[in-house]
Amino acid sequence: MQGLSKHQTLQDLRTRIQALEKRPPGLEENAVAAGKPGLFTLPSGLLHEVFTDLLGNAGAALGFSLGLARELVRPERPAILYLQLLHEAQELGTPYGAGIATFGLDPANLIFCRVETPIELLWAAEEAIGCPAVAAVLVDVGAAFTALDFTASRRFALRCSDTGSSLFLLRYGLGREASAARLRWHVEPVLSGKAPFDARAPTEPRWQVNLEKGTLGLGRAPVDLIVDWTQNGFERVDAGAGADGLQAPAPLSGAAFAALGDRLSEAS
Amino acid sequence: MRIVAADARASRQGIFVSQSLSDAKAIVPDLEAREIDRGFLASAFADFANWHSNASPIVSVLTDQAQWGDLVLDIEGVSHLFGSEAIMLETLMDRLAELGFTVNGAIASTVGAAWALANHGAAQIVGEDARQALANLPVAALRLHEEQIAGLRHLGLKSIGQLYGRDRRSLQARFGTSLLLRLDQALGFVEERVTPRLPLVDHYAERRFAEPIALMDDVLMTARDLGFQLAARLEREGVGAQAFHLFLYRVDHKVMTLSVNAGRATRDAAHIGRLFAHRVDRLQGEYDAGFGIDMIRLAASSLSPLAQHQIGAFESADGAADLDRLYDRMASRLGPLAVVHSKFVNTHIPEQAVELEPIIARTEDDPQATPDRSLRRPLRLLPAPEPVTVAFAEVPDGPPPNMIWRRVRYRFVKTSGPERIGVEWWSLPEAMLGPSGGDKAVNDGSGLTRDYYIAEDESGRRFWLFREGWYGEGAFPRWFLQGFFG
Numbered sequence A: 001m002q003g004l005s006k007h008q009t010l011q012d013l014r015t016r017i018q019a020l021e022k023r024p025p026g027l028e029e030n031a032v033a034a035g036k037p038g039l040f041t042l043p044s045g046l047l048h049e050v051f052t053d054l055l056g057n058a059g060a061a062l063g064f065s066l067g068l069a070r071e072l073v074r075p076e077r078p079a080i081l082y083l084q085l086l087h088e089a090q091e092l093g094t095p096y097g098a099g100i101a102t103f104g105l106d107p108a109n110l111i112f113c114r115v116e117t118p119i120e121l122l123w124a125a126e127e128a129i130g131c132p133a134v135a136a137v138l139v140d141v142g143a144a145f146t147a148l149d150f151t152a153s154r155r156f157a158l159r160c161s162d163t164g165s166s167l168f169l170l171r172y173g174l175g176r177e178a179s180a181a182r183l184r185w186h187v188e189p190v191l192s193g194k195a196p197f198d199a200r201a202p203t204e205p206r207w208q209v210n211l212e213k214g215t216l217g218l219g220r221a222p223v224d225l226i227v228d229w230t231q232n233g234f235e236r237v238d239a240g241a242g243a244d245g246l247q248a249p250a251p252l253s254g255a256a257f258a259a260l261g262d263r264l265s266e267a268s
Numbered sequence B: 001m002r003i004v005a006a007d008a009r010a011s012r013q014g015i016f017v018s019q020s021l022s023d024a025k026a027i028v029p030d031l032e033a034r035e036i037d038r039g040f041l042a043s044a045f046a047d048f049a050n051w052h053s054n055a056s057p058i059v060s061v062l063t064d065q066a067q068w069g070d071l072v073l074d075i076e077g078v079s080h081l082f083g084s085e086a087i088m089l090e091t092l093m094d095r096l097a098e099l100g101f102t103v104n105g106a107i108a109s110t111v112g113a114a115w116a117l118a119n120h121g122a123a124q125i126v127g128e129d130a131r132q133a134l135a136n137l138p139v140a141a142l143r144l145h146e147e148q149i150a151g152l153r154h155l156g157l158k159s160i161g162q163l164y165g166r167d168r169r170s171l172q173a174r175f176g177t178s179l180l181l182r183l184d185q186a187l188g189f190v191e192e193r194v195t196p197r198l199p200l201v202d203h204y205a206e207r208r209f210a211e212p213i214a215l216m217d218d219v220l221m222t223a224r225d226l227g228f229q230l231a232a233r234l235e236r237e238g239v240g241a242q243a244f245h246l247f248l249y250r251v252d253h254k255v256m257t258l259s260v261n262a263g264r265a266t267r268d269a270a271h272i273g274r275l276f277a278h279r280v281d282r283l284q285g286e287y288d289a290g291f292g293i294d295m296i297r298l299a300a301s302s303l304s305p306l307a308q309h310q311i312g313a314f315e316s317a318d319g320a321a322d323l324d325r326l327y328d329r330m331a332s333r334l335g336p337l338a339v340v341h342s343k344f345v346n347t348h349i350p351e352q353a354v355e356l357e358p359i360i361a362r363t364e365d366d367p368q369a370t371p372d373r374s375l376r377r378p379l380r381l382l383p384a385p386e387p388v389t390v391a392f393a394e395v396p397d398g399p400p401p402n403m404i405w406r407r408v409r410y411r412f413v414k415t416s417g418p419e420r421i422g423v424e425w426w427s428l429p430e431a432m433l434g435p436s437g438g439d440k441a442v443n444d445g446s447g448l449t450r451d452y453y454i455a456e457d458e459s460g461r462r463f464w465l466f467r468e469g470w471y472g473e474g475a476f477p478r479w480f481l482q483g484f485f486g
Helices: A002-020 A055-070 A088-090 A098-104 A118-129 A150-163 A257-259 B010-011 B020-027 B038-054 B085-100 B113-122 B131-136 B147-153 B166-177 B177-187 B216-235 B269-288 B320-334 B440-442
Strands: A047-052 A079-085 A110-115 A132-143 A166-172 A183-189 A206-213 A223-229 A233-236 B058-062 B072-073 B205-215 B240-249 B255-266 B292-307 B340-342 B353-360 B380-388 B402-403 B406-423 B450-457 B462-468 B479-484
Touching: A047 A055, A047 A150, A055 A079, A055 A088, A055 A166, A055 A183, A055 A206, A055 A223, A055 A233, A055 B131, A055 B380, A055 B479, A079 A088, A079 A118, A088 B380, A110 A118, A110 B320, A118 A132, A118 A150, A150 A166, A150 A206, A183 B255, A206 B380, A223 B440, B020 B113, B038 B058, B038 B072, B038 B240, B038 B255, B038 B292, B072 B113, B113 B131, B113 B177, B131 B177, B147 B166, B166 B177, B205 B216, B205 B240, B216 B240, B216 B269, B216 B292, B240 B269, B255 B269, B255 B292, B255 B320, B269 B320, B269 B450, B402 B462, B402 B479, B406 B462
Parallel strands: A047 A166, A047 A183, A079 A110, A079 A132, A132 A166
Antiparallel strands: A110 B340, A183 A206, A206 A223, A223 A233, B058 B072, B205 B292, B240 B255, B240 B292, B340 B353, B380 B479, B402 B406, B406 B450, B450 B462, B462 B479
């Protein structure tokens, strides 16, 4: 009897929490239908965490986040903001305009904000999310600080869902603390694919992407992929290709023969 | 050592300015003499001058005569705010006297006449014609040199009145043109301008308080109200401003200035108010109201025409206005250099090709500097390239096989390069070029040519590193890590 009532209470509480919790519109239902066709179809207004194991992977984390952010840019929401603590610039490197142009983003739309203290970093991030013309805000958190706790992330998440801007927290290391982020990505660089004319040259960025928390939609398989960043955005590297970068050739369209009405092609 | 200033009691005992200190001590053995602290006096006097801008916007300090200056206020069109010229003079002198200073002042139509009356006469107001008032003053009241005064005395010309109607040519021959110039300036025949201490502002709104205020919130609220007044004024003239200054006049004759800048010309009162609120956040401990603030003035500068803006109908929703407001807010709280964008510069040197320019002071893009998207450039650049240890490349000009960076060894699996970026000989200083012009610097490298390589280690990290100078130039070429690819 006791156990049953406890179970009942828990159930009630869960229902109430679900009602209270403000879910951003349509992550589960509309994401697949409404978004642009792409590998990761994301609704706007989400708080993301992008984790990578080492500070040395800062390039991969930035590349992947910029890749996701680029898909959120709309004509009425052109800007992407990148926030960094001033004293971490030498440790992590600062985004480089020419490299961003090569990467496939308009450098004019990427604004950098360099702040001195963690509190200013949080203030600037929150201020930036509030602007209706900002598509995404990237916050580089080189070393974790106490002010960025669950409450802060909850604030961010609510504000993001209110205004429709997305926030990407770039985090480093193996530790994970409680956060209100809807999606937590884990990105690691992977040895790049084969260059067309030079087998020994590195080519397009290639990352191992793993969605540790959250899903991209109901009933979709958990994300654990190897992706390339190409001119067209993210491109999944065929699972059979393996890490050595031997991309399988495009499969022949065997069905085409069968679809022909007559037997001429087979006869010839 | 000479006497620079003496108080009333000392003067009664026979101490006078420019007397030597030993003479003075002989007259008054228990004389209390202190060495003059010019730096302190100058800064205190500058504070005074700033404070007086609450009486008139044009305040100037004449430094050619007194040790630390004479305060000059242009009260054209201001005196009615006090009631009349007489009341204004009395008010200003009284409030200085209340602070414990000995003050003398005069109002005249020329700077010269006012100076003469204030320094050598009694406090009074003189109209257009100053001849009568000046006639009985000593010639020293004309702001003359020591030698000129001595010379005039020698000739028996002791008062200014005696100079009226003298033969100008002989006066000029004896005492130089400056005597005539000073005389003409005092009498208004030659115009004399004062240079205002503070930048002149055409558009401002101000409020005086019967009781001094001290709370920052009150100041901000006043700034907001003044913003609305100023905005209405700017709108009437069809202009917007990019810089706004808030002057806080403290009761104890100090002036605090807060300035904010906007990315584009604006006259949005709410926005200006917000900018000041953020600017104040950045002040933290620096704000000190002292005994209170009795006047606040909000001034606008960097004006540019701003047409009436139609809202609705044909507005394009590109968010530019929203973004500008965001950048203004961030810059006012975080400092103007905090919010930057990439400005491309027409050069090959990677770290110079992109400058970080404050977004609120955006300049025109250089069309020749558009980045070449076919060049592979890293996503992240280290502000200062870091030296790395690289084992000898296997072949001349070959890629590095590994590196040690921040005490960690990275073995490279894939590499590409080199991309050679030469020295820009046309921008080198003459001394480095040598006799054959640019050829030498380019041909022998001079340690300025760089070979860039993209290298990927076993776990897929992609680095951008360069070798300084040409291969084989020194025994150990120096390698640097400059960036990371995605």
